[in-house]
Amino acid sequence: MIKWEGVMPAVTTKFTSDDKLDLFMFEKNIKAQMESGVHGIILGGTLGEASTLTQNEKEVLIKETLLITDGKIPVIINIAEQSTTDAIAVARHAESVGAHGLMVLPPMRYKATDFETVTYFKAIANSTSLPIMIYNNPIDYKIEVTLDMFEDMAVCENIQAIKESTRDITNVIRLKNKFGNRYKVFTGVDTLGLESLVIGADGWVAGLVCAYPAETVAIYELVKVGKIKEAMEIYSWFMPLLELDISPQLVQNIKLAEVATGIGTENVRAPRLPLQGVERERVLGIIEKAMKSRPILPDYKNLK
Template identity: 65%
Template sequence: MKFKWEGVMPAMTTKFTADDSLDLPAFKHNLRAQLNAGVHGVILGGSLGEASTLSQDELQLLLRETVAEVGDSIPVISTIATGSTRNALLFARQARDCGASGLMVLPPMRYKATEREILQFFESIAKETDLPVMIYNNPVDYQIGVSISMFETLLKYDNIQAVKESTRDISNITRIKNEFGDRLKILCGVDTLALESLLMGADGWVAGLVCAFPAETVAIYELVRAGRTTEALELYRWFLPLLELDINPQLVQNIKLAEVATGLGTEHVRLPRLPLSGEERIRVERIIKKAMANKPELPDYKKYLQS
């Protein structure tokens, strides 16, 4: 499936039952809400999807079920997050076999690789697959960054097409645009910098709180794209306390609690994660409750949806 690296792409949470099995009905309920809101793609198996606790069989099942549900309406992106190049190549082949439209690839995990090793890792995957690739650049959380000079090397591969920009340096968007133009698409990977990133020229938003608030998230993107910046800013100001739940070590628990509040999920997480408790739970519930009580009426953003 050919597609553009543009728009809102939810980093989907993985739904579990009380007995720790995949909860496919709950997952599909959320997925249909994303589709109805007008998201432009979905990403499976990322950090928010608790990928480190999923087996490859579970991830492949989620991929197949998602592809079957969405058909050709939007792209389905599979995440590769592993410390082994051999496993990365295997996962790329499996993702393609399951019908994935593209890959989001993290640098080698659990090993602080050298620049030469990082380049070889990404290049090996690009050579292995014909799927389009988005590189996840998050030096804050993963202590490994992909520099402009590294991208210059990587962009000799036509299927390396996008970056999930999570450096927290808003000027890096301009830096990338100045250097590569539209050759490297930029998707913001930090919820609290989404509006700023879009205004600076980012092509899309890999979002987290979209899992609980799909319409509000897509509305911000579409309003910016339509030049209705003032309305987007008003909505974003309301949204920001919720978006800050994404830049937190307990982002999975936070967002799943928000999904419960909006009727789009359950609170079940997979060990070693535990549901929020104590003062932190009270704090997060207060943020969600306040946002829900002051939820704005959305403009008719769907008339701007990309075909």
């Protein structure tokens, strides 16, 4: 059972300089997330460079995360597979090792029809008892999960949440108007984080949270108690950093930010490479400016 609400980081995978898993820095980051009050951990997404990981590395990361979190917050495994058979295998394995939920993308590489996409999601849902979040991101994955498709999937009780990344913020309201609390809605776009929460999103699957967990959770908690002005002050400071998430190089960008806050390294796995030249200087400039003006946060864990 997952309480689908709050801030859930799509965490990065840490690598050593010789391209091995850096479990020391990975643990340091996960602990920083937990200390800041995040509400769950999402493993194996785009930000986690999942497509470059071996099956053994994925196993290690799942087991390590379950060990570090020790049942205090849910651990959610991302599914982004090319075949339904493979997706079901990942779902069943995640359940067998003790994961608490799944985040499921549409079929990869093949642009499935609406019917094929719904059939794919239903097949995964029917193969496991784990609760599921559907990731709706037509910008990056070319398949939009429409309101009609969500209505069709409502028969699957374990499909419970939506990561809303269409970039059309009004979709949060459309989903809430049509389904009420049948589905919990998370924003999946960092630069729409506060706005989405204000108009009714239940949570935020975030990227820059990987480097700035306290600031991200503070925004969520302030909005939750109606302190919009206080949340806006943090969010305004945060925006130049949040824009680093909406880029093909979001992994490199966010890892540079993790270096600045001491909870990561910039090591990425090829074909990704560390940022170079003018673009590297631009991103470092944004991070440096933000670090010099980092806000003093209220006691966001004890708001009333």
